[in-house]
Amino acid sequence: MEQVEKIFETRELNVNMGPQHPATHGVLRLVLDVDGEKIVKVTPYVGYLHRGMEKLGESLSYFQALPLTDRMDYVSAMSNNIGYVVAVEKLFGIEAPERAKFIRTIVGEMSRISNHLLWLATHALDIGAMTVFLYCFREREWILELFEMICGARLTVTYPRIGGVRNDISQEFLDSLYKFTEEFPSRILEYETLIDQNRIWLQRTKGIGVISAEEAINWGLTGPTLRGSGVRYDIRKHIPYDAYDKVDFDVPIGTEGDTYDRYRCRMIEMRQSNNILRQCIEILPPGPVMADAPKFTLQPKDIMMPVTHPTKEHAFFIEEKTCKGCGMCLRACPAKAIFGEKKKPHKIKQELCLSCANCYVACKFKALKIIPGGKGLSDEKLAEMAASAAIAEEIKKATELLVEQFTFIKKGPRVPEGELYVATEVPKGELGFYFVSDGSGKPYRMRLRSPSFVHASVLPRLCDGHLVADVIANIGTIDIVLGECDR
Amino acid sequence: MAIVMAKLSESAIKKDPAQIAEKIKEKFPEDVVEITNFRDQGSVIVKKDRIVNICRYLHDEADLRFDLLKDLCGVDYKGKKEPRFEVVYTLYSIRHRHMIRLRAQVHENDPKINSVTPVWIGADWHERECFDMFGIIFSGHPDLRRILLPEDWEGYPLRKDYPLAGPEKEWQGFVEVLEKAKELKEFDWEG
Numbered sequence: 001m002e003q004v005e006k007i008f009e010t011r012e013l014n015v016n017m018g019p020q021h022p023a024t025h026g027v028l029r030l031v032l033d034v035d036g037e038k039i040v041k042v043t044p045y046v047g048y049l050h051r052g053m054e055k056l057g058e059s060l061s062y063f064q065a066l067p068l069t070d071r072m073d074y075v076s077a078m079s080n081n082i083g084y085v086v087a088v089e090k091l092f093g094i095e096a097p098e099r100a101k102f103i104r105t106i107v108g109e110m111s112r113i114s115n116h117l118l119w120l121a122t123h124a125l126d127i128g129a130m131t132v133f134l135y136c137f138r139e140r141e142w143i144l145e146l147f148e149m150i151c152g153a154r155l156t157v158t159y160p161r162i163g164g165v166r167n168d169i170s171q172e173f174l175d176s177l178y179k180f181t182e183e184f185p186s187r188i189l190e191y192e193t194l195i196d197q198n199r200i201w202l203q204r205t206k207g208i209g210v211i212s213a214e215e216a217i218n219w220g221l222t223g224p225t226l227r228g229s230g231v232r233y234d235i236r237k238h239i240p241y242d243a244y245d246k247v248d249f250d251v252p253i254g255t256e257g258d259t260y261d262r263y264r265c266r267m268i269e270m271r272q273s274n275n276i277l278r279q280c281i282e283i284l285p286p287g288p289v290m291a292d293a294p295k296f297t298l299q300p301k302d303i304m305m306p307v308t309h310p311t312k313e314h315a316f317f318i319e320e321k322t323c324k325g326c327g328m329c330l331r332a333c334p335a336k337a338i339f340g341e342k343k344k345p346h347k348i349k350q351e352l353c354l355s356c357a358n359c360y361v362a363c364k365f366k367a368l369k370i371i372p373g374g375k376g377l378s379d380e381k382l383a384e385m386a387a388s389a390a391i392a393e394e395i396k397k398a399t400e401l402l403v404e405q406f407t408f409i410k411k412g413p414r415v416p417e418g419e420l421y422v423a424t425e426v427p428k429g430e431l432g433f434y435f436v437s438d439g440s441g442k443p444y445r446m447r448l449r450s451p452s453f454v455h456a457s458v459l460p461r462l463c464d465g466h467l468v469a470d471v472i473a474n475i476g477t478i479d480i481v482l483g484e485c486d487r
Numbered sequence: 488m489a490i491v492m493a494k495l496s497e498s499a500i501k502k503d504p505a506q507i508a509e510k511i512k513e514k515f516p517e518d519v520v521e522i523t524n525f526r527d528q529g530s531v532i533v534k535k536d537r538i539v540n541i542c543r544y545l546h547d548e549a550d551l552r553f554d555l556l557k558d559l560c561g562v563d564y565k566g567k568k569e570p571r572f573e574v575v576y577t578l579y580s581i582r583h584r585h586m587i588r589l590r591a592q593v594h595e596n597d598p599k600i601n602s603v604t605p606v607w608i609g610a611d612w613h614e615r616e617c618f619d620m621f622g623i624i625f626s627g628h629p630d631l632r633r634i635l636l637p638e639d640w641e642g643y644p645l646r647k648d649y650p651l652a653g654p655e656k657e658w659q660g661f662v663e664v665l666e667k668a669k670e671l672k673e674f675d676w677e678g
Binding site for chain 2: 046047050052054055056059090091093217218219220221231232233238416418419420421423430432434436438445447449453454456457458486487
């Protein structure tokens with residue numbers, strides 16, 4: 001007997017879980033100290049997806065940094081975009097038009113549904129319910145197709161813009177979204193029949209990862225992860241942005257603070273999102289979708305295109321008496337449309353000209369003229385138009401717009417000096433942007449407060465005293481995406 | 488069912504940032520350096536020495552009750568301001584629904600500040616990130632290690648004197664991986 005005990009001596013084991021593990025939702029690495037099946041200690045390691053977004057943000061203008069936010073939480077890119085533009089709008093002191101606000105609310109809630117669907121699918125799959133996974137992806141596909149309808153992209157959308165949205169939505173889109181909202185509640189019921197009262201599901205989620213309300217707040221948890229513990233904290237209600245103060249919805253909270261309550265919260269949240277969608281479709285007001293703030297927003301393409309992009313509208317013409325024949329325009333022309341001898345006036349072959357404006361920027365003597373609506377006319381006619389007083393005003397206007405746009409893109413808008421923290425409710429919790437502006441077109445400091453980073457830090461606390469299998473349930477319940485965690 | 492729909496009405500006393508700043512100044516007159524306001528958001532710039540006391544006061548005082556630490560981050564004002572660093576605490580009260588920002592000044596030659604983890608345990612990873620990115624040392628932190636970057640990384644990336652694009656030299660950890668891969672390639676797996 002003594003001998004047997006000696007052979008079967010137990011000791012703590014050190015197990016590496018991840019970074020390449022299907023249940024860690026990305027590249028999360030956990031080092032588990034286990035005593036048999038029991039967890040003694042969990043140490044998370046993050047940073048495998050660190051791309052230095054905060055540092056990058058300091059070197060990009062406010063417009064250029066927008067696509068970075070898609071790559072944070074790639075499961076709900078739309079919500080991240082909205083969070084960014086809402087923060088920048090507040091910093092600039094501009095406001096999006098009413099219609100744009102409603103559109104942003106619509107796409108934000110669609111993104112919430114698609115995020116929760118993906119969460120439910122993978123969470124259930126991790127715990128062992130395979131069918132839910134397939135059902136959820138069916139509806140998620142539907143939403144992604146709707147996204148494609150609006151902006152042509154499914155995952156990294158970059159649809160919202162500072163001051164509004166990229167383009168208006170069509171009636172066709174609204175019709176199919178309405179059809180979705182009619183259908184979706186019955187689909188949620190379908191998922192619930194599979195797992196809500198399922199004995200295995202209940203055993204795997206009830207009483208797992210319990211955290212009290214006070215403790216959850218102290219840890220800095222937000223979103224459904226906090227609301228599962230019974231705290232009524234939702235930024236959409238506390239500090240409303242976009243159109244959330246104009247729609248009616250409830251914030252579900254749990255009581256126990258365990259994995260099951262957090263699951264219930266998210267299920268009800270999907271129903272609430274569905275309600276918000278229906279209300280938004282019904283009261284969607286008409287009007288423009290971009291703010292009228294030329295000093296802070298990019299101008300619509302149909303105004304800017306004729307000057308800066310190839311088009312048939314504008315013609316470029318070299319004025320004979322001012323041209324010194326320096327050859328700067330000749331070298332700048334990508335289409336080789338300019339010819340002429342040195343120190344003699346140059347000419348443009350109109351049929352080769354791309355209207356790219358490179359020659360205009362290169363010319364130091366202001367010999368180049370932009371002639372609105374002059375494309376396709378003969379050289380004599382253009383010379384006549386350039387000389388006439390009637391279109392001089394028009395030429396001046398087009399020129400000013402070009403110069404303005406050029407400096408605007410190059411240097412960015414003139415932002416007031418100050419610092420600002422603006423948070424929005426993304427599906428995972430609170431996404432905060434902290435900007436320090438020094439008055440230039442680029443942020444002096446851009447801080448991204450991501451919910452996943454905070455939620456990953458609570459993992460050792462949630463796994464306390466549980467079994468190895470429960471670690472998987474706990475990773476699922478805090479709903480993290482490592483792209484957002486590591487930034 | 489365990490779920491109750493939330494009704495969002497609670498006895499709350501919302502204070503505007505100026506009132507909160509005034510309260511802090513009343514309690515800690517020697518520590519407050521400056522009070523600023525931008526777009527209805529107030530910031531209180533404080534000296535770093537009694538930061539934990541100030542945070543403890545803001546957390547515990549009944550009509551302030553800043554129970555949620557929304558964010559903690561560092562800012563480098565190299566060449567713009569003296570002292571060079573600031574640690575920014577964004578605080579929010581879920582009960583009273585008001586917000587305030589504390590900015591603690593940290594000097595370049597002694598980049599140390601006391602950790603606020605005894606007040607908000609959630610500050611743990613934020614402080615580690617701040618140490619990782621700015622090299623600010625949080626005394627009293629339970630486990631101050633690099634978090635997003637590897638242990639053996641040189642320099643603090645979010646400092647303004649750290650270049651955006653690095654030199655040609657690869658990070659040592661990556662060099663080791665490449666060498667290992669080369670070694671394994673030459674190994675005769677067959678026999």
